[in-house]
């Protein structure tokens with residue numbers, strides 16, 4: 001199961017898992033994007049079934065659960081809690097509202113708890129399963145004007161670690177990815193560049209380019225598969241090196257790095 005599995009990082013996760021033979025139950029709020037990704041997966045010889053709806057709704061989680069069990073013949077192997085959105089309630093914390101905090105909680109953390117509670121009993125009973133949550137590097141290093149987003153995503157990481165300890169005894173592993181700099185509908189490379197010199201990217205990201213959805217998908221594949229059979233309770237940043245470079249910036253149009261961005 002991949003929530004928000006039609007486009008962006010979730011789209012990449014769905015395609016990569018399907019390429020490895022998984023039957024993907026792809027939840028998405030957007031029916032057209034979902035149909036396009038189901039078709040893309042089918043064109044590559046894979047299989048995906050869509051469950052259309054807003055994952056923040058209990059009824060949608062229930063439908064995802066029922067569809068997955070039906071398609072999987074009572075078995076579920078991998079749950080990817082991917083939906084999240086930094087655009088809810090960003091801005092100065094002092095201008096944020098309690099309503100906005102709740103919106104951010106609902107889009108970031110509540111459905112992760114709800115989906116996990118829905119699928120965990122099946123995984124525990126079968127003695128295996130992998131849950132992969134999608135957080136952000138900004139839950140680890142901080143981000144101004146997005147403190148509520150950051151806090152809720154730190155909750156996703158804390159939930160990942162704590163649950164991993166609790167359910168390891170049932171053969172269920174729980175891990176997390178922390179993306180940065182993906183070129184997606186939510187954070188298009190074009191919007192980040194805003195017409196500026198693409199050379200700037202080298203000063204933002206050590207690998208010198210934005211991440212493609214499939215590159216996040218391949219890390220999820222690692223955490224979903226037996227390749228990571230002894231890995232649980234961890235967070236893997238998928239960020240082109242931005243976490244490692246925090247505080248150090250590639251010089252714009254020059255060689256080398258600076259920790260004094262005003263003095264390029």
Ligand SMILES: NC(=O)c1ccc[n+]([C@@H]2O[C@H](COP(=O)([O-])OP(=O)(O)OC[C@H]3O[C@@H](n4cnc5c(N)ncnc54)[C@H](O)[C@@H]3O)[C@@H](O)[C@H]2O)c1
Nearest residue numbers: 004007008009028029054055083084136181182184185186
């Ligand atoms: N893009 C980045 O660089 C980046 C960085 C850090 C963290 N993340 C996290 O990665 C995740 C995916 O980000 P993205 O950039 O791929 O997003 P995106 O907006 O490009 O894609 C999200 C997908 O989920 C679907 N979706 C949105 N809300 C939904 C809902 N309520 N119910 C069901 N489906 C829904 C959308 O239709 C879309 O297919 C998010 O949790 C985001 O916070 C992304």
